[in-house]
Amino acid sequence: MIRRDFLKSCGALAAGAAIGTPLASAAGLTDPSLPLADGPDTSLNDLTLPIRSLKPEVKRQITVIVIGCGNRGNVYSRYAEMFPDAMKVVGVSDILPDRKDRLGNRHNVAQDMRFGHFREVFACGKKLADAVLICTPDDRHYEPCMTALSLGYDVLLEKPVAQTKKECKAILAQAHKYNRIVAVCHVLRYSPYFIAMREIVRSGALGDVVSIQHMEPIQYAHMSHSYVRGNWRDSKETTPIILAKSCHDLDILRWLIDKPCKSIVADGSLTFFKAENAPAGAPAYCTDGCPVGDTCPYNAIDIYTKQKRHLGVFDLDGNRDPEVILGRLLNPRYKSYARCVFHCDNDQPDHYVSEMVFEGGVTAAFSMEAFSPWGGRRTRIMGTKGFIEGDSAQFTLWDFLTRTPKVWNKKLSDIAEYKGSGHGGGDLALARDFVEAVSWQDPARLSSTIDVSIESHVMGFAAERSRKTGRKEKVK
Template sequence: MNRRNLLKSLGLSIGAAVISTEALAKLGENSYGYQIPANPLHKPMAKPITAITLGAGNRGTVYGNFAAKFPDQMKIVGVAEPVEFRNDLYAKTHSIPDEHRFDTWERVFDKPKFADAIIISTPDYMHYAPCMKALQMGYDILLEKPIAPTEKECRDILALAKKTGRIVAVCHVLRYAPYFVKMKELVAQGAIGEVISVQHFEPIEHTHMAHSYVRGNWYDSKATTPIILAKSCHDLDIVKWVINKQSKQIVAMGDLKWFRKENAPEGSTARCTDGCKVERECPYSAIKEYHERRTRNKVLDLPADKSKHSEVIMERLRTTNYGRCVYRMENDQPDHYITSIMFDDNVTASFSMEAFTSYHGRRTRVMGSMGDMVGDMKELVVTDFRTRESTKFIPQAEDVEGYKNSGHGGGDWLLVKDFVQAVSQQDPNLLTSTIDESIESHIMGFMAEESRKKGKVMPIKMQRV
C-alpha cells in the first residue's frame, strides 16, 4: 500500500505523516498541541543514501545539515560550488574528498555516477540544465523551488522524470510543515463543511524584501525568476494542496512602487557607506541591518573568527550589492502583488504578497459551509458554526538548527526525511511533493505573471504527462 492510500484508509489526509487525534496533548479547554509521529511507511535503512550538493549556499546548507545531523540516513559525498569559501566550508562539514569537490555543476557530470541522489540548490536560472543532466545519468533529485524559470522547462523536467522513472522531489516544504498538514487534514475530514473560499497572505517583511528582492540574488526577475515564483510558489502550492482542487483560472495585479530611484531621499548616496546623510534614519540602512543588528549575514560568507566579522561586513557593504542604496538598485520585482484564483467546484482563493510589513509569517483563512479556520502558522483556530465552539490547534514543530524562524514551520527536514526514505525504498509515493504533484502551482505562477503584465484573466491548463 502506498502512502497516499494508507493515509486515506485511516480517514486522514495526505501529509508529512499521520497526525492521530489520540496523540494530541491537551493544553487547555478546546486547545491542543500536537506533533507529527514517525511516518509509518518509513523502514529501517541498511545504509545511508549518498548525495551530491549543487550549490552550497543557504538552501544547500539547510539540506546538507540534515546529513550532518543524521549520518545514518544521508551522507553528502560531493559538492559543486564556485564560491571558494562556501566550497571549503561545505567540504569540511561533510568530509568530502578533493576529487569530489567541483567549482561548477557541469564538472560533477564529467564523472561517472557516484551517488544515489543530487541536491539542486543552485540559483533559480541554474535548475533546469543540471536537473536534466542528473535525470539522464540516473540520479534521483531533491530540487529546490522553483522547478525552473519557464513553463516549458518545468514541463520538460516532468516529462524526463516520467521517462527515466527517477524521483524528483520539489522542495515545497510547507506541505511537510505540521501546521499545514493539520489544516489539510481538517479540511479533508469536513471540519468546516464544504470549502467555499480561501484568503492567504504572505507578509514578506520590509527588511527581508530589501535583502532578497532589492539588493539580493532575486533583484532582477529576468535573470532569475519573477517574485511570484521565487518567493510565493510555496503559497500558490499550499492553497491548492490544502483544498485539494484543481485550479482553472487566475488574475493578478501588482507592481514595483517604492524601491525606485525617484523615491531616493535627498542626501542619499549610491551606498550606505558613502556618507549618506539619511542613513541613520533610513529603515533600510545596510549598516544597521548587517553590521549593527548582525542579521541576515549568512550571505556575506563571514569567517569562523568572529573577531574579524566587523571588518569583513563593512568590506562587503563597500563592495557588494548588499551595501547599495535600496532606491538605486537595478531591481524590478514587484513590492506588492495580489492574485485571485478560481478552482474546481467554484471554490475561490485570494492571495496577497506584501513587502511593507513589520512582521513575517503566513496567514490563512479558510471559509466553509459549516465553519471556518484562521491561522498564522503558530496556531490554527477552527470554529464550528453549528455549535459556535472554537478549537485551537498548536503545532509543536522543531525548526532547522541554525535557521530558526525560517518561515517553513519545521517542514525542511521533514521533507528530507521523506526524500531519504523514498530514495532508499525507490518509492516516490512516500513524498507529497513529487514533480507531478507540484507542477500545477508553478503553472499558476507563470499564468499569474502573464495576467499581471497583460491585464487579463488567464486560464490554467494542465497537460498531464
C-alpha cells in the first residue's frame, strides 16, 4: 500500500468506520464496557505500511570500511553477508588486532586494507571506499567523522553523534560543506513497530497529539552490564546516559510529535550502585568469593555464566560454555565485567525523568528506569480523538468515537531475513536504507536527515544541563 492510500484508509477509520469487535482482555485492556468477541481486532496490521523486506533496491554495489569491529561493527557488516551484491566490506579498522582480523577474515579483506587506529584509514589522504561505518566508542566518533567527510566518504555514524553540542554542530556543518550522506544510527526509527505507530499518528486517527508518556525500562541486569560495569559507566569518558542510552527516545519523541522541542526540564541521579550500598564483606570482584553472591541479583557469575546475558563483549565466537565465560571474567581484558556493582567507577544516573514542551504546547514526559524486570520501551500517546498504548512488541489504538480498540502486533519472525536484527528489526533495516541512500546518492532514503538527528541530540544536552542546574532549559 502506498502512503497516500494508507492515510486515506486511516482517515476513513477515524471518521467512524467500525471494523470488528475486539476482546478487551486479549488486547491487554481492561475497560469492562468493551464488547466481547473472538479475539483482538488486528485490523491495524492491514492498514499500516507492510514490513519491507531487508533486500535493498540498489543502483550499484557500495563498498564500505568498518571502523570499530566490536558489537556494532559486526551488526552492520552482517548486512554485506546477507546481500553481497549490494554491500561489500573492503576495509576494517580496530585497535584490537583479533577483532580486526576476525571481521577482516569473514569478509576476505585484503591485508593492506586492515587498519589499526582509524587514523591509519585516512593516512593516505584519499577515499578507499564509498562509505565508512563509524562504530568506535562514543569519544571516538567526532574525529573520524570529520576526517571522513572531508575526504568525501558517506558515513554511517553510531550514536551518540559526538560528546558535545559544539562537536555535533561541527559534524552537521561538515556534512553540509562536503555535501555527504550521514546516517545517524537512531535504529528505532527503522523498526516496523515505531514506523507503524508513526503512520497511525500521521494519519490523523488520534486527532491532534496533545501529549506523550514514554518510558525506557533498561532492565536491571542490562543496567549493571552497560552503565555500571561496562563501556558507558562514566559519563565524562562517553556521554551522559540521556545521550548514551536515551538519545533514541528523544529522537522518537521528536519524530512522533513532528515538531521542534522548545524546552526541557530534567531530574535524576545515581542512587544505588555506589560504595555506601555495598553489603558487608562484598569484595571488589564477584569472582573473589562474595559472601552475599547467592542473594545478589547483580552477581556477575550468575548474569554471564548462568543467565548468559550480554555475552557479546567477551569475544566468545559462539562458545557459551560456562567455564569459558568464567575464564573471561577472570581474564584482565574482560575482568571489569566481574566487578561488584557497588565498587565501580560509575557515575551514570539509575533513574532519569524529563518533561519536554514542543512547538504548539505538546508535552512529553520521559522516564528512563534502571530497575525493571524487562526492557522494551512503553509509550502512551494522547490525542484529541484517540489514544495509543504500546510496549515495543504491540500497540493498541483506541478511537474515542467507535470505542473499539485495535491492535498492531505484526511479527518480525514471519520474515526470515529479520532473524537476529536487533532493536525490533531496526538495525538491519537501517543498514538497508543506508546502502540504498549511498548507492543512489539519495539521502531521502533515510528516515532522518543529519539535521534532525542533531536536533534530538541538542535536546539531550539541554536535558543534562537541566538535571545539573535544576533549571528549565531552552532547546536551541
